[in-house]
Amino acid sequence: MDLYARIPNNVNLNEDKRLRRALEKWLPNYLDWWREMGPDGFQEKEVYLRTAVSVEADGWAHFDYVKMPDYRWGIFLKPAEKDAKVGFGDNYGMPVYQEVPGEFRNALRRIVVTQADTEPASVEQQRQLGKTCPSLYDLRNLFQVNVEEGRHLWAMVYLLHGYFGRDGREEADELLQRRSGNPDKPRILQAFNQPCDDWLNFFAFTMFTDRDGKYQLSALAESGFEPLARTCQFMLTEEAHHLMVGETGVGRVVQRTAQLMKEANSDDIRELGGIPLSIIQKYINYWLSYSLDLFGGEISSNSADFFAAGLKGRFKEQEKYEDHFAREGFFTIPVIQDGKIIEREVPLRNALNEVLRGEYIADCERAMKRWNKTLEDVNTQLYLPNRRFHRHVGEYSGHFFDIEGNIITETEFESRKDKWLPTTEDREFVQSLMTPVTEPGKIAGWIAPPQSGIKGKPFEFEYVRL
C-alpha cells in the first residue's frame, strides 16, 4: 500500500503511468470541487478523523486530527482472492473478469457513474450542516461521512479512468460538474437532489439513503467484474459508520422526544424545544420513500441482464443462496391494473430490484424496532410507511397511495399529504431548533447524547478544534 504517494493507493499506480497521469490531472479539479461544494467553513480546523492505513479487515483505520483538505483521499481495493470465480448468473463458476465484458460496457459504465454521482451529491446536500451542529461529536461525524463520500467518489473515478477509456474520463469530469438540486445540471437520482438542510434530515438521510448505498454496494461487491467487486468491498467497511450515524442519530432524537413527552405529559413538546414524534414520522416517510425509489423498477429487464452477465448480484449472494443461476422461480409483485392492485408473477431475475428492496426494508424495520423500544413508556410507536407510498420510480409511480399502501385518488392524496409528509411549517420549526452547540461535552436540547464516543474517547472529547 502506497500511503504517501500524491494519490495514496494499493493498485500499483506507480507502475501504471497512464492511469496515474490521468488521475493526477483529475485531482486538482476534485480539490476545486471540494473547496467549492464541500463543508462550508471548517476547512482549516483540525478534525479527529479516521483514515485508511491498510485494507485488512482489522486495523485498517487510524484516528488522529486532520484538516479536511489534507485527508488521505485515495484508491483502496480489498485484496484479490486467488482464483476467484464469477459467483452467479450464466457464467457462474468461470474465472472473474479483469476487464469490462464488451457487450456490457455501456450498462456497466452507467452503473458506476450512477453510484459515483451519489457520493459528491451527498456532500453537496450536507454542505451547510456544520454551522448548526448539535455537538462537537456530531460535527465530527458529519465531516467523517463527508470525507469518506469524497473517497468513495475516488473509488468510482478510479474504475472510470482505469477501465472505460475516454468516455470514462469524460464521465469523471462530469461528476464534478453536476450539482445537487440544480435544475440545469442535477444529480442523477432524485433522492440526491432533495434538500438536507437540518440535522433531522441528515440523520434520516444517513439512516435511509446511505442504507440504500449499503445494499447497492453489497450487490456490486458480488460482481464478477473483479475490480468493481474489490472496490465496493472496501467501500462497505467505511459505510458501516455512516449507517451508525444515521440509526443512532434518529434514535437519539426519538429518545429525547420521549423524555420530553414524559416531562410534559403531552405529545406536543414544541415549547420545551423538542421535535414532536409526528414530525419525526413525517421525515421517516419522506426519506424512506425517496430511498425506496433508488432500487429501480420492481420489474426490471436491466436487473435480469446484470444478473445473467454476473455483474450485479443479490445481497450476500454467496452466503445466503444455493441456486446462483436464479433461472427458475417466480416472484409475486403487486402491480396496478385498471385502478386496482393485482398480483403479478414475475420471473425471479426480473424481480431482483424488488428482492433487494425487500432486504433493505427488513433492515429498516430492525432499526425501527430499536427506536420503538425507547417509546414503550410513552405508549406511542413509529412505523415504516408502506412501500407503495409516495413513489416516483417503478410500478407505483404515477399512482397515489395512503401510508398503508391503499390506492387513493390524487385529490385524496393532496388533501391528506400534510399528515404524512413534512410541511413548510414542520421544516421551519425543525430549522428554528438548529442553533449550534460547539462547547465540548454540551449538546442541543432536541437530541440525547450518544451512548459512547468515537474510538474509546468520551463524549466530552474535543472532536473538532474550533
Ligand code: BYC
Ligand atoms: N431515478 O430497470 P430499472 C449511495 C431508470 S446510494 C431515476 O427499473 P435499474 C449513497 C433507469 O436508469 C446507492 N431514474 O432500474 C447514499 C432506467 O432508465 P432507461 C447508489 C431511475 O436500471 C448516501 C429505467 O429507469 N448506487 O451509495 O435496474 C450517500 C428503468 O430502470 C431510477 C446505485 O444506485 C431512479 N431512482 O436500477 C452517499 C447503484 N431508477 O434504461 C452515497 C448503481 C431507475 O429506461 N445503480 N431509473 O433509460 C444501479 O444499479 C441502477 O442504476 C439502479 C436502477 C438500481 C439505480
